[in-house]
Amino acid sequence: MVLKCLMLLFPAVIFLQSGLDKLFKMEGNKTYILSVFKKTFLKPISGTLFYLLMILELACGMMAITGFFTLVSRDDETIGYFTFLLSVITLTGLLAGQRIACDYAGAAGIIPYLILAFLGLYLFSV
Numbered sequence: 001m002v003l004k005c006l007m008l009l010f011p012a013v014i015f016l017q018s019g020l021d022k023l024f025k026m027e028g029n030k031t032y033i034l035s036v037f038k039k040t041f042l043k044p045i046s047g048t049l050f051y052l053l054m055i056l057e058l059a060c061g062m063m064a065i066t067g068f069f070t071l072v073s074r075d076d077e078t079i080g081y082f083t084f085l086l087s088v089i090t091l092t093g094l095l096a097g098q099r100i101a102c103d104y105a106g107a108a109g110i111i112p113y114l115i116l117a118f119l120g121l122y123l124f125s126v
């Protein structure tokens with residue numbers, strides 16, 4: 001149970017920090033996202049994708065915190081499982097976006113996070 005609790009701190013930290021950064025520094029972050037996708041087929045929907053990403057990140061972070069407390073207080077792993085499932089989906093979307101934008105270094109930087117998310121998903125599914 002200790003390992004699972006510690007694993008839930010991972011999406012809580014990375015996703016809450018990133019989502020809150022997007023929320024509180026919205027204009028700068030949105031401008032960056034728009035510039036990243038300006039030469040791709042995602043350009044027309046990049047503003048919408050920014051908001052979707054922010055919502056997904058905040059949801060993952062809040063689910064991780066909720067999953068942590070649910071695991072500790074009730075020994076219920078359900079929210080933890082869905083936290084890592086949503087984390088894998090979110091990170092896969094980020095990876096795809098980086099690849100589409102031809103930011104291969106940025107895409108490579110997502111891989112360790114994705115591996116940890118898959119590890120968490122596995123840990124909560126056994």
